[in-house]
Structures are given as structure tokens and as C-alpha cells.
Amino acid sequence: NAGVMQNPRHLVRRRGQEARLRCSPMKGHSHVYWYRQLPEEGLKFMVYLQKENIIDESGMPKERFSAEFPKEGPSILRIQQVVRGDSAAYFCASSPPTLTGAGTQYFGPGTRLLVL
Amino acid sequence: AQSVTQLDSQVPVFEEAPVELRCNYSSSVSVYLFWYVQYPNQGLQLLLKYLSGSTLVESINGFEAEFNKSQTSFHLRKPSVHISDTAEYFCAVSDPGGGSNYKLTFGKGTLLTVNP
Numbered sequence: 001n002a003g004v005m006q007n008p009r010h011l012v013r014r015r016g017q018e019a020r021l022r023c024s025p026m027k028g029h030s031h032v033y034w035y036r037q038l039p040e041e042g043l044k045f046m047v048y049l050q051k052e053n054i055i056d057e058s059g060m061p062k063e064r065f066s067a068e069f070p071k072e073g074p075s076i077l078r079i080q081q082v083v084r085g086d087s088a089a090y091f092c093a094s095s096p097p098t099l100t101g102a103g104t105q106y107f108g109p110g111t112r113l114l115v116l
Numbered sequence: 117a118q119s120v121t122q123l124d125s126q127v128p129v130f131e132e133a134p135v136e137l138r139c140n141y142s143s144s145v146s147v148y149l150f151w152y153v154q155y156p157n158q159g160l161q162l163l164l165k166y167l168s169g170s171t172l173v174e175s176i177n178g179f180e181a182e183f184n185k186s187q188t189s190f191h192l193r194k195p196s197v198h199i200s201d202t203a204e205y206f207c208a209v210s211d212p213g214g215g216s217n218y219k220l221t222f223g224k225g226t227l228l229t230v231n232p
Contacts, residue, residue, distance in 0.1 A: 004159070033218065042120070042206060042222035043160070056219065091159060095218070105220065107152070109159040 002027065004094050004108035005074075012114045013082050021077040021111045025094030032075045033105060034067060037089040049075060082115045089113075118143050120207050122223035130231050131199055137192040137226045139181075139207030149190040150208040150220065151181055160206065166190065167212075177201075202230045 005024040013019050025032050031050055035043040046059040049069035060067065064082075069075040079086055089112045093105035123138045141147060148167050152160040164175040171183040181192045190207060204227050208220040 006159075031218070033220075035220075035222075040224070042224045043208075043220070045219050045221070048218055093160075104162060104165065105218075106162065107160040109157075 004029075004092055004106055006090075006092050006108035006111050008111060009109060010112050010114070012116065014116050015083055016081050019079040019082050019086070019113055019115075021079075021090050021092075021113070023075040023077070023092030023094075023108060025075070025092075026106055029094035029096050029106070031095045031097060032069050033093045033095075034075075034077050035091045035093065037091060037110070039088070043091060046077075079113075082113075084115045087113055087115045118147075118209055118211060118221045120209055120221055120223035122205075122207055122226045124226050125224065126227045126229065128229045128231060129197055132196045134195050135193065135197050135201075135228065137205050137207075137228065139190045139192065139223060141188050141190065141207075141209045141221075143188065143209065143211065146212055148210045148212050149181075149183060150210075151175075151179070151190070151192050152206045152208060152222075154204045154206065154225075156203075163192075163205070197228070197230045199230045199232060201228060203228060 007022050033048050034046040037043045047067045048056040064080045066078045089110045091110045092108045095105045119142045121140045129135050150165045151163040153163045154160050164173045166173050166183045174180045179194045204225045206225045207223045210220050
């Protein structure tokens, strides 16, 4: 069973460009989460999605950031008009649906975004 | 809001020595607790978790952690470390009773360096 897959693993963008980060959850997992890890910081929750629904985006910056998890295909985290402060590692996690909602989150290898 | 404190940002030890990585959380309610390990340039891997039941939980590679409700701690221990244990370790919590029990709050991490 393949793990959570993210691509690209490394992404370099110039200020003002767009960054698109992709995440394919583990087989059987219908819940996807995005976290951001700034240098020397722990991971910070950004958004929680289920198929075609955004459940909680309370950790997303109000502007330039968006996320989707379409019926078919991977989840996408999109950052428009990137700035240097967006440079970070972005991790995707997935979990199976459970009755208690305590499904363990399994993390992908991350996408390391560098904005020049 | 929950917070997680990992008191030591770096812990250097010699091979075969015991180690304890400290984690304290701030919450007056029940919590789920997790330790994740991150090897260089890789994603986070779940090491162990506490959801309920026995307060002592163990991983398959010799680590253990004990949930102490009165001290709001979940310290990670290993009696004898190997060089291959060198990695960053993250403590995380979630609130099982709230509507956002999926939202993991992470500490800033502890870099464990095992020297020969």
C-alpha cells in the first residue's frame, strides 16, 4: 500500500509566480490535511478537506492561498503571487474515515518551496 | 487554544545511552497525544500515540512514552539509543471532544543527535 504521495518534492518560484502543490492520499483515505512547517518551527495546521468539501480552513492565510480535493485526482494546495515568506515545507497528511474522527494521520514527504 | 512545549530544541547523546525527550501540553480537557519522527528531508512518521487506556505506550523500535495527566506531560524515552535514531522528534496533541479533533497541534521539535 503506497503511502501519501506529494509532488513536486522541491519547488522553486520567483516572487509573484504561482505554486501548485499536489497530494495523493493513501488508498482508502478520504480525509486530507495540509500543514506548513516554517524554518525551526513545528508544523502548523492549514486546512482539512474531504472529497469536494473544505471542512476547516481556519489555518489558511486569508489571501493568495486556496485548497481543493476534487472527486477525481489529487488534492491541490495553490499559492498565488508567492512571496519570500511563503518559503517553507508543506506537508500533506491523510486519514481514513472513522466514527470517532480520531483517524491517525499519515504524512507525505513534503514539498519544500523556495521563493527567490 | 492548545499549545505544546518541547523543552529541549536539541539533545545530543552517545550511542547506547538512555534518552528522554520532554513534551508538555496545555489543556484542561482530554487529549490525544502523538509522537512523530522526521528523518532528514523526509516526511513525518508516526512513532506512537495515546488515545485512551494504558498510560504507557510503546513503539516497535524501543521507544515508549507515558501519559501523565496531572503533569500534562507525554515524555518520550528510550533506554539505549542507536545512531539510526538521529532525527527530529515532534510531539503533537489533538482534542478528541471538540468538533476539530482532527487538528493536530505540534511542538517545535527536538533534534536528537546520537554520536558514536
